[in-house]
Amino acid sequence: MNASTRDGLPPLPQQPADVPWPTKEWPRGDLPDDVDKARFSKLMNHAFAAEAPADLGETHAVVVIKGGKLVHEQYWTGFGPDVTCPSWSKAKSITHALVGILAAEGRIDIHAPADVPEWADTKDPRHAITLDLLLRMSSGLAFREDYVPEHPSDVIEMLWGAGKDDTAHFAASFPLEHEPGSYWSYASGTTNIVSRTAARAAKAFGSDFEAFMRERLFEPIGMTSATPKFDAAGTFIGSSFCFCTPRDFARFGLLYLRNGVWDGKRILPEGWVDYARTPTWQQGDAEDPYGAHWWLGIAGPGSFSANGFEGQYTVVVPELDMVVVRHGKTSLEAKLNPKAWIAEIVDCFRSA
Incomplete structure (x- = not known):
């Protein structure tokens, strides 16, 4: 187990020594004996009923x-293992990973003023x-989600609409509504600003950034199935568009469950996953707890998730060494x- 429990975060489990990494194929296993299999089966049968249940709508993949x-x-x-599904806002967590990779190389400092041309004037509030404020959805910009x-x-x-050809410029053009850091407001425009900042740091846009x-x-x-989409300005639309198979979304979840390490190679910098799952201050009416471009607590304390419009989820549960994709x-x-x-x-999976 990872010994780090910074800020009370639960430790992240390591890959079992006898389990191969799923870089090419997922190793298969059975449901553990201590799983409440009757309850599990009932829940799955409900979600995948011949007629989609009114409370869940269609469940395409789990x-x-x-x-x-x-x-x-x-x-x-x-649907099936080879059908790609929309990420919607799960792409925000992919954007978080890209920023981490660039931060590890010293090409981005998340605590310095963001490299946003629209805000380059030091007199601009x-x-x-x-x-960091952008990743924590605490910029204060007047963007309505x-x-x-x-x-x-x-x-x-x-x-x-009007912003589709240059999503980052559209979002960065909004004025402040609150002092930066004083108000939490989930905003997809924020992520496209982050995405363009990552592209500027990488000196790569469009196909080069892909x-x-x-x-x-x-x-x-x-x-291998990942299909990111770009606007006409060459910015990855990191707020919303990276299509993948459910198994590939599970690989991404496993990367975070394994603390950013994959088969002995560090992909994300040390501490980057902890940064993602460290709670951000939010005012009392916020919908759910939030970290840094990851949501918190959907499957109990210590869990964190990439959530998308219309019910797309990649949920990481360190306590149970588990990832669930829906x-x-x-x-x-x-x-x-x-x-x-x-x-x-x-x-x-907690008790039979």
Whole structure:
């Protein structure tokens, strides 16, 4: 086990010595004997019923990793291990990984003012915004996160409207609404600013940045299906668009479960995973606890997750040496239900 429990964080388990890394194929295993299999089966049967249940909507894929082994996977009709699924905001956590890789090389300092041309003037109150504040969704920018078409929505305008050709410039053009660091507000625009900052640090845009992503992150851990999308300015749309198979999303989760190390090679800098899962200060009305481009606590204390629109999840549970991936299409009205369902799935592994 990793001896570090900084800030009370639970230790991150190491890959068992007798379990091969899933760079090419996932090693298979059975559900452990102490799993509540009756409850687990009932939950899966509900999610994958012939007619999608109203409380969850469609569940397209579930992959469960325990002890580094694939112990369960299940797919909706028309889906399977080779079908890529949308990340939506799970891409934000991929962006977090890319920043870590660049930080390890000294090309980014997350505690310095972010390299954002729109804020270059030292008299601009936004000039003081750091990458740390951006990664913690605490920039103070006046960006509205809303996916309902009939509501004024900055994220819809950024992805499909006036901002779609240069998502980072669109997001960086917003004024401050709060003093940086004084207010938490989840905003997809924030991530595209971070993504462009990463590209500027790597001196690579478009296909060159995609090559960087593949060489430094995807290929070393076997994420061969990963398909990132870019805007016309060449910025990875890190807020929303990186398609992968469920098994590849599970590989990404395992990288974080293993403290950024893969098969003896350090991919992410020491402490970067702890940074992701260290709680960010939030005002009392925040939806869920948040770290740095990862959500916290969905499957119990110490768990952390990459969450996406319409019920996309990669959930990391250090306590149980476990990763759970769920993809599907859940309505906004029912958006809390997949979280509760995943928490129940994980709970099946705690006691029979």
